[in-house]
Amino acid sequence: MAQQPAPENRTVTYASAGxxxxxxxxxxxxxxxxxxxxxxxxxxxxxxxxxxxxxxxELLSYRRPYLATSxxxxxxxxxxxxxxxxxxxxxxxxxxxxxxxxxxxGARPLFMTDYIATGKVVPERIADIVRGIAGACEQAGTALVxxxxxxxxxxxxxxxxxxxxxxxxxxxxDELLGPDRVRAGDVVIGMASSGLHSNGYSLVRKVxxxxxxxxxxxxxxxxxxxxxxxxxxxxxxxxxxxxxAAAFPVNGPDGTTGHxxxxxxxxxxxxxxxxxxxxxxxxxxxxxxRSTWELPAVFQLVAQLGSVPLPDLERTxxxxxxxxxxxxxxxxxxxxxxLTDRGVSSWVMGEVGPLDPDADPADPDRxxxxxxxxxxxxxxxxxxxx
Numbered sequence: 001m002a003q004q005p006a007p008e009n010r011t012v013t014y015a016s017a018g019x020x021x022x023x024x025x026x027x028x029x030x031x032x033x034x035x036x037x038x039x040x041x042x043x044x045x046x047x048x049x050x051x052x053x054x055x056x057x058e059l060l061s062y063r064r065p066y067l068a069t070s071x072x073x074x075x076x077x078x079x080x081x082x083x084x085x086x087x088x089x090x091x092x093x094x095x096x097x098x099x100x101x102x103x104x105x106g107a108r109p110l111f112m113t114d115y116i117a118t119g120k121v122v123p124e125r126i127a128d129i130v131r132g133i134a135g136a137c138e139q140a141g142t143a144l145v146x147x148x149x150x151x152x153x154x155x156x157x158x159x160x161x162x163x164x165x166x167x168x169x170x171x172x173x174d175e176l177l178g179p180d181r182v183r184a185g186d187v188v189i190g191m192a193s194s195g196l197h198s199n200g201y202s203l204v205r206k207v208x209x210x211x212x213x214x215x216x217x218x219x220x221x222x223x224x225x226x227x228x229x230x231x232x233x234x235x236x237x238x239x240x241x242x243x244x245a246a247a248f249p250v251n252g253p254d255g256t257t258g259h260x261x262x263x264x265x266x267x268x269x270x271x272x273x274x275x276x277x278x279x280x281x282x283x284x285x286x287x288x289x290r291s292t293w294e295l296p297a298v299f300q301l302v303a304q305l306g307s308v309p310l311p312d313l314e315r316t317x318x319x320x321x322x323x324x325x326x327x328x329x330x331x332x333x334x335x336x337x338x339l340t341d342r343g344v345s346s347w348v349m350g351e352v353g354p355l356d357p358d359a360d361p362a363d364p365d366r367x368x369x370x371x372x373x374x375x376x377x378x379x380x381x382x383x384x385x386x
Contacts, residue, residue: 018120018153026123034127034134037187038144043111052145054111054194056170066175068107071166072097076201082159087125089233090163091132093198095302096234097268098167099140100323103241104264104279106177106250107169112137114147114165118154120148129163132233140238142167145290174251179281179375181250181262186352187332188276188286191240192345193322195232195298199269200316204230207306215265229298237266237323240344248331248339259328261335267318273367273378274315277323280376281350285368286326287379294319294386311364314380326352352376 035047044053074093081090088252091114099109115132116126126149137144145205151155156162171177196204208215216228222229222375241264248260265276274284295303299319302308313319325346327335332348339346359366368377 018151023121023123023151028371029123029160034131035144038134038137038142043145045144049146052111052113054143054145055142056110059170062170062172065170066107066173066176067106068102068169068171070098070101071164072101073162073164074198075196076205077196077230078162079205080215080227082161084227084231086231087128088132089231091129091134092136092233092236094133094163094165095136095140095142097198098165099137099142099169099238100236100241100266101268102167102169103238104177104266105171106175106242106243107171109140109142109167109169109238111143111145112165112167113145113280114163115150116121116147116161116163117150117152117156118161119151119153120158121151125161129161133163133165136233136236139236141242142238147300151313166178175249177245177250177261177263179263179279182279182281182284182326182352182376183262183328184284184353185294185329186262187329187348188288188350188352189325189327189332189335189339189346190293190321190349191236191237191323191325191339192293193267193296193320194235195296195316196228197268197318197322199233199318201230203306203308203312203316207302211305213305219301223300226352235322237344238338240342241323241325243342244325244335244338246264248327248335261329261331262326262328264326265324267321267323269316270371271313271315271317272319272321273380274371277367277369277375277378278371278373279326280378282375283355284352285355285377286350286352287381289382290380290384291382292325292349293320293384319384321349324349 042055044055074090077093081087099304102109116129134144213226217226219226245261263279265279267275280286299317303313336346366379369375
């Protein structure tokens with residue numbers, strides 16, 4: 001039997017289903033200039049193509065190029081941005097989470113794409129998010145070559161959104177950094193975070209909720225409102241990391257391993273010890289001395305406000321260390337000085353030695369292997385300064 005058409009007053013359109021195509025077009029117009037600012041002569045075409053194009057002719061000069069790729073999101077930090085209706089910083093969190101995973105192996109990030117899903121496209125809000133992404137890409141020296149905004153009415157509320165991104169980079173095969181470069185006696189250098197970055201917000205939001213604190217609460221220890229602190233953007237380390245690797249190359253003049261940077265660890269989900277363990281080889285153990293730095297105020301606040309046990313804090317939050325470098329001891333002091341000159345607070349926090357065969361596997365201060373990597377171990381010792 002033939003289907004009867006819907007009565008005229010029940011005609012269904014894409015707009016009546018909750019999707020506003022014209023709003024999406026307006027959002028693109030608002031973000032165009034910010035995206036273009038990340039483009040170099042390597043980017044082919046402009047904004048709005050089906051695919052982002054990037055000229056990789058320069059790779060022909062590489063001896064053996066490896067491509068590196070990473071993808072990530074921002075997590076529940078977006079809930080803070082949505083509550084405060086502040087959207088121009090969350091892009092820095094996205095770029096930091098994605099690009100700084102690539103540079104740990106010494107790869108130079110070439111280009112990035114983003115994806116935004118929202119219940120309702122509000123052009124100004126989408127443009128703010130993308131402007132933040134573009135600003136962070138500029139800072140990292142990465143081209144933003146494309147993206148997608150998807151309107152999902154019925155799945156997300158009108159004021160809700162989530163963001164994700166992916167990036168691709170390149171590194172010479174013989175300059176690849178990682179566990180096979182690390183030696184006993186190497187030094188561990190910590191680089192200060194800008195705050196919570198973009199991990200552990202489910203814990204942080206739970207603590208705030210249980211305490212009954214509002215985001216507009218002025219907190220003397222923080223010197224600003226709680227919401228402003230929680231929305232502090234993730235520090236993007238890409239340019240600083242690559243500068244350090246170039247200044248202290250891992251290869252000597254004869255192509256053998258030299259006195260330089262061995263590798264990096266991006267401190268994200270899982271905390272400092274678990275992420276550092278991922279870049280250590282089996283048979284070695286890094287000892288990290290807590291007394292070498294003081295916990296920033298926001299971490300002390302979370303710990304006290306929620307009576308969060310230290311092991312839980314250390315497995316969840318960065319606790320003031322957003323990136324770690326493992327370097328030859330001969331260049332440790334110069335590496336710290338170079339980072340300091342670039343405005344990155346850094347310090348020697350520990351060293352690498354042989355694995356302790358008698359270590360207690362139940363020791364809460366020790367992590368061996370993490371996130372599927374059967375690598376080395378990290379032992380946290382002492383108490384935090386202050």
